[in-house]
Amino acid sequence: MFVISNYIASFDWLLTLMYLMLVLFGAWLYKTYLHRTDPAYRWFMPALALKMLGGIALVCIYGYYYGGGDIFAYFDGTQALLNLTSSDPGATLSFLVGNNSKEAFTSFNFQTGLPQFYLYIDSNTWAVSRFSYPFVALGVGRILPATILMNVFAFIGPWKLFRLLNQRYSGMTGRIAIAILLIPSCIFWGSGMMKDGFTYAATLWLLYAAISIALIRRQIIMNVFMILINAYVIISIKPYIFIALMPAVLMLMLFTSVKAISSRILRYVIVPSATIIIVVGGVYLYSALSPSLGTYGNFDDALEKAAVSRDDFTQNQTYSGNYFDIGSFDPSIQGILSKAHLALLYGLFGPFPWQANNIVMYISSLEAMGFLILFLLAFRNLLFRGAFRTLVSDPILLSFLLFVFVFIVFVGVSTANFGSLVRYRIPALPMFVFVLFMLIKKRAEFIKL
Numbered sequence: 001m002f003v004i005s006n007y008i009a010s011f012d013w014l015l016t017l018m019y020l021m022l023v024l025f026g027a028w029l030y031k032t033y034l035h036r037t038d039p040a041y042r043w044f045m046p047a048l049a050l051k052m053l054g055g056i057a058l059v060c061i062y063g064y065y066y067g068g069g070d071i072f073a074y075f076d077g078t079q080a081l082l083n084l085t086s087s088d089p090g091a092t093l094s095f096l097v098g099n100n101s102k103e104a105f106t107s108f109n110f111q112t113g114l115p116q117f118y119l120y121i122d123s124n125t126w127a128v129s130r131f132s133y134p135f136v137a138l139g140v141g142r143i144l145p146a147t148i149l150m151n152v153f154a155f156i157g158p159w160k161l162f163r164l165l166n167q168r169y170s171g172m173t174g175r176i177a178i179a180i181l182l183i184p185s186c187i188f189w190g191s192g193m194m195k196d197g198f199t200y201a202a203t204l205w206l207l208y209a210a211i212s213i214a215l216i217r218r219q220i221i222m223n224v225f226m227i228l229i230n231a232y233v234i235i236s237i238k239p240y241i242f243i244a245l246m247p248a249v250l251m252l253m254l255f256t257s258v259k260a261i262s263s264r265i266l267r268y269v270i271v272p273s274a275t276i277i278i279v280v281g282g283v284y285l286y287s288a289l290s291p292s293l294g295t296y297g298n299f300d301d302a303l304e305k306a307a308v309s310r311d312d313f314t315q316n317q318t319y320s321g322n323y324f325d326i327g328s329f330d331p332s333i334q335g336i337l338s339k340a341h342l343a344l345l346y347g348l349f350g351p352f353p354w355q356a357n358n359i360v361m362y363i364s365s366l367e368a369m370g371f372l373i374l375f376l377l378a379f380r381n382l383l384f385r386g387a388f389r390t391l392v393s394d395p396i397l398l399s400f401l402l403f404v405f406v407f408i409v410f411v412g413v414s415t416a417n418f419g420s421l422v423r424y425r426i427p428a429l430p431m432f433v434f435v436l437f438m439l440i441k442k443r444a445e446f447i448k449l
Contacts, residue, residue: 002068007075007143008059016056016144023152024049040166040173044159047181051155055147055191062192070119071194075143077115077129078136078193084112096133098236100126125195127236132193143193151191154198157205157230158430164208164216165434168396172437179434180204184367186430189423196423199238202230203245203427207403210249211396214256240410241427248403255395323416324350336413343412344405347425348375348432351418364422371433378439387439397438400431408432 035041062069085092091107119125139146162180190200209223326342329335356365381387
């Protein structure tokens, strides 16, 4: 039985306040003494504070409103690992590097605490407990301080991407900050010690590293290393995000390589062969990584899983009043594409106001209506105000848009529950909103926020 006082007692709030003040004081020193002349850093403290508060709010919503949830189950698994460390550090290390065999589970006992077996036996969910280990250890085994520390680390990727885009697109600082750092659902769902918190941060960090390599040629060895680390995090938790990222990153590499060629004739000669090389390389990379991708390592199995997941949602009575139906489809490329328009509609703009049935969904609906308004303004500019040329000439915008399309279509066809949808889609939202802002801006005229 879930008891909130086991996780959040009175002294936890004092401890949490101390951690929060120490982190914010350290952030203030970092901003004041190292980056006092950079105007972009006026967003640093507010964005970091909101992210940490979003994580605290998520824990409280699950604890006080929902009466428990996976976030506490993940935390229990990490606490068990932490308790096991003193008695059997070798077994702890084995678990931390990915062991989740049934035989190894016997290393846990009632003194260490037992992870939830359904989370332990699934390598994707067990990864969350593994990755949470250093934060829970430094947070003295309490969930709220651990959440604060986790968000300090998780803030790095979004902040790096914000800084890079701000340097490349002058005069757009406010809008870029909104897109990358301040989307409400990303602050809330992307700030907890859950799957979404880790994969959201890793996705933005991976994109930062890829853009740095492709366009800026900066710290290539370090950024290749960060791509590998963040790819490992994503593949360990949600492999389908990495699959959606692959074509976007490959397009970015291809586009920037072609644009670097000054001769137009040479471009026309090289583009077909370079495209073939990139496609073949992508297929080879996908094949090489397939053992690590689980079900998603086989394309047919991945499509089948999407169809099965949707059927599970629609047939589950728990979600009977909170799901959307795009109809059945064949688990094939043609079947997925036949539902792509509906998947994008609900995946980006749902739930609509008339489909919301609780306060959380009403808030999500309000945010989604904001996305819809931005989309309509951007679409108008694409059709009538020359924004199409901006889109097709910018490798960042094209790669972001490709990722959004592939990712949201997959999420939209495999998810029928709005509660899950608003969480699952957050890795794509910063890129989507950023592209919309870039298409909305007037040519040669930027509005500062």
